[in-house]
Amino acid sequence: MYQNDSGAQAGDPRGGGGSKGARRREEILRATLRLIGERGTDSVTHRAVAEEAGVPLSATTYYFASKEELLEQTFMLAAREETERLERLVLELAPRSLTVGEWAAAVGGQLAGDVASEPAKHVALFELGLEATRRPQLREELQRWQDAHLRLAELGCRSIGSPEPETDALVIVATLTGLMLQQLAGGRTDFAEAVMRPALERLFERLAGGVPANA
Amino acid sequence: MYQNDSGAQAGDPRGGGGSKGARRREEILRATLRLIGERGTDSVTHRAVAEEAGVPLSATTYYFASKEELLEQTFMLAAREETERLERLVLELAPRSLTVGEWAAAVGGQLAGDVASEPAKHVALFELGLEATRRPQLREELQRWQDAHLRLAELGCRSIGSPEPETDALVIVATLTGLMLQQLAGGRTDFAEAVMRPALERLFERLAGGVPANA
DNA sequence: ATCGTTCTGGTACATTCGTGCCACTAGCTG
DNA sequence: CAGCTAGTGGCACGAATGTACCAGAACGAT
Numbered sequence: 045m046y047q048n049d050s051g052a053q054a055g056d057p058r059g060g061g062g063s064k065g066a067r068r069r070e071e072i073l074r075a076t077l078r079l080i081g082e083r084g085t086d087s088v089t090h091r092a093v094a095e096e097a098g099v100p101l102s103a104t105t106y107y108f109a110s111k112e113e114l115l116e117q118t119f120m121l122a123a124r125e126e127t128e129r130l131e132r133l134v135l136e137l138a139p140r141s142l143t144v145g146e147w148a149a150a151v152g153g154q155l156a157g158d159v160a161s162e163p164a165k166h167v168a169l170f171e172l173g174l175e176a177t178r179r180p181q182l183r184e185e186l187q188r189w190q191d192a193h194l195r196l197a198e199l200g201c202r203s204i205g206s207p208e209p210e211t212d213a214l215v216i217v218a219t220l221t222g223l224m225l226q227q228l229a230g231g232r233t234d235f236a237e238a239v240m241r242p243a244l245e246r247l248f249e250r251l252a253g254g255v256p257a258n259a
Numbered sequence: 260m261y262q263n264d265s266g267a268q269a270g271d272p273r274g275g276g277g278s279k280g281a282r283r284r285e286e287i288l289r290a291t292l293r294l295i296g297e298r299g300t301d302s303v304t305h306r307a308v309a310e311e312a313g314v315p316l317s318a319t320t321y322y323f324a325s326k327e328e329l330l331e332q333t334f335m336l337a338a339r340e341e342t343e344r345l346e347r348l349v350l351e352l353a354p355r356s357l358t359v360g361e362w363a364a365a366v367g368g369q370l371a372g373d374v375a376s377e378p379a380k381h382v383a384l385f386e387l388g389l390e391a392t393r394r395p396q397l398r399e400e401l402q403r404w405q406d407a408h409l410r411l412a413e414l415g416c417r418s419i420g421s422p423e424p425e426t427d428a429l430v431i432v433a434t435l436t437g438l439m440l441q442q443l444a445g446g447r448t449d450f451a452e453a454v455m456r457p458a459l460e461r462l463f464e465r466l467a468g469g470v471p472a473n474a
Numbered sequence: 475a476t477c478g479t480t481c482t483g484g485t486a487c488a489t490t491c492g493t494g495c496c497a498c499t500a501g502c503t504g
Numbered sequence: 505c506a507g508c509t510a511g512t513g514g515c516a517c518g519a520a521t522g523t524a525c526c527a528g529a530a531c532g533a534t
Contacts, residue, residue, distance in 0.1 A: 064480095064481085064530095065480070065481065068481090082393075083393065084300070084389075084390060084393060085299070085300060085301055086300055086301055089520080089521060089522080090521080090522065090523080091520080091521075091522095099482090099483090100482070100483045100484070101483080101484085101485095102482075102483060102484075102485095102523095102524095102525095103481085103482075103483080105522080105523060105524085106480095106481070106482080107481095110522080110523085111521095111522070111523095163392075167389060167392055170385070170389055171386075171389055173440070173444055174299075174382055174385055174386055174389075174443075174444075175299060176444060177378075177382055177443055177444060177446075178297070178298065178299060183444070183446070186444050187444075187445065190441065190444065190445070208461060211457050211458060211461045212461065214454060214457070214458045215434060215458050215461060215462050217437065217441075218433075218434045218435075218436075218437030218438045218440075218441060218458065219430060219433045219434045219437055220433075220437070221433075221436070221437035221440055221441075222432065222433030222434055222435070222436035222437035222440075223433045225388070225433075225436055225437075225440075226405065226432075226433060226436075228389075228392055229388055229389075229391060229392055229398070229401050229402075229405070230402065230405070231392075231398070239429060242426050242429070243426060243429045243430050243433065246423060246426045246427065246430060246466075247430050250465040250466055251461075251465055279500095279501095279510095279511085280510070280511065283511085304490080304491065304492080305491080305492065305493080306490080306491080306492095314512090314513095315512070315513045315514075316513080316514080316515095317493095317494095317495095317512070317513060317514075317515095318511085318512075318513080320492080320493065320494085321510095321511070321512080321513095322511095325492080325493085326492070326493095
C-alpha cells in the first residue's frame with residue numbers, strides 16, 4: 045500500500061527528484077492545484093484531475109484514499125512551497141540592511157510577481173485556506189503556515205528597526221494577505237506599481253518610524 | 260416568469276418585507292449562505308439548499324435558473340448587506356471626531372464581533388469573492404464592493420487627519436481583509452483583544468502620524 | 475527465473491447531481 | 505363567476521460522481 049504513506053515524498057521536489065511513483069503523485073497534486081485555481085474547488089473530481097494530470101482515473105484513487113485526502117495533500121504541497129519561497133526571500137534580504145523603500149519594493153515586487161505569474165496557485169491557496177476553516181487537520185497546517193509568515197515578517201521588522209516587531213508583523217502579514225486577495229480579485233495588470241508598491245512603501249515607512257521612503 | 264427578475268427584491272428585508280415570493284427567494288439565498296459557510300461551496304446543491312431552507316426541491320429551480328445564478332445572487336445579497344453594515348458604522352463614527360485609539364477599538368471591536376457572531380457568512384463572502392475571480396459578472400460586483408470599502412476607509416482616514424488618505428485607505432482595507440481571514444482561519448476566541456485591537460491600534464496610530472494611541 | 479510488492483489502466487456500480495416536466499393551488503382582475 | 509398569472513410540489517431522466525474491483529505490467533530482491 046502506498047496510500048496514507050504521506051511521509052515518503054521527496055524533500056527536494058525539483059525536476060527529477062523522488063521515486064517514480066512519488067513523481068506521479070506530485071503530478072496529480074499539481075493538476076489539482078491548477079484545477080482549483082482555474083475552475084474552482086467544485087471542479088475537482090477524480091476524473092477531472094486525472095485528465096488534467098494525464099493519468100488514468102484509477103491513479104487518483106490509488107495515491108489518495110479519498111477526495112478529502114487529495115485536497116488536504118494539495119494544500120500542504122502548495123503551502124509548503126509558498127513558505128519556502130517566502131523564507132528564501134526574507135533570508136536573502138534581511139542581512140543586507142536595506143532601506144524601508146528598498147524593502148517595500150523588493151517584497152511588493154516579488155509578491156505581486158508571484159501572484160501575477162501563478163494566479164491559479166494563489167487562488168487555490170486561498171480556497172484551501174478557507175477549506176481549512178472546516179477541517180481540523182488542515183487547520184493545524186494552516187496555523188503552522190501563518191506562524192511561519194509571522195516569524196518571517198517579524199524578522200523583517202527587526203531588520204528595519206521596528207520598535208514593536210510582533211505587532212508590526214501581525215499588521216504586515218494581514219496587509220500582504222489582503223493585498224494579494226485584491227490583486228487576484230481585481231485582475232489589473234499594473235497592480236504591482238499602482239497598488240502594491242505604494243501601499244507597502246507607505247506602510248513600511250510609517251511602521252519604521254515616519255522617515256519618508258525616498259529620504 | 261419570476262426568474263431573472265432580480266430587480267424585485269425588497270429594499271428593506273427585515274421581518275415581513277417584500278411580496279410573498281420574494282421572501283421565499285430570500286430564504287433560499289440565506290440557506291445557501293449558511294451552507295457555503297458551514298460546509299463549503301461544494302456542498303451547495305439544489306437538494307441541500309432546498310432542505311436547509313425548508314422548501315421543496317423545485318422551489319430552488321423556480322427562483323433561480325441555474326446553480327450559477329443561485330451563487331451569484333447569494334454573493335450579491337451578502338455583499339450588499341455587509342457594505343450597508345460597514346457604511347452605517349463609518350457614517351456613525353466619522354462625524355464624532357474620535358481619537359485614533361477610539362477608532363481602532365470601534366472598528367476592530369465591531370469587525371471582530373461581526374465575524375465571531377456570523378462566521379459562516381464571512382467565510383461565504385470570501386468563498387464567493389474567490390468565485391468572482393472566475394466569473395465576469397461577479398467580478399464587477401466584487402469591484403463595486405471593494406470600491407465602497409475603499410471610499411469608507413478613505414473617509415475614516417480623513418477623519419483622523421491622514422496626509423495620504425487614498426494610500427492609507429488601501430492599506431487599511433487590505434489589513435482588515437487579512438485580519439478577518441486570520442480570525443476565520445485561527446478560530447481563537449480572544450481574537451478581538453489579542454490580535455485585532457492591538458494590530459489596528461498600532462496601524463491607525465502610525466498612519467495618523469505617530470501619536471501613541473493612549474496619549 | 476521466480477516471487478512479492480508496487481504500480482497501472484480499464485471497467486462497473488450505486489449514488490447523487492442538475493434540470494425539465496406537469497398537475498395543481500392561491501390569489502387577483504374583471 | 506370565469507380566467508389568468510404567480511407560485512407550489514412531486515417526480516423522472518440522463519449525466520456525472522466517488523469508489524471498489526481486478527487482471528496484469530514493472531521491477532527489485534532472492
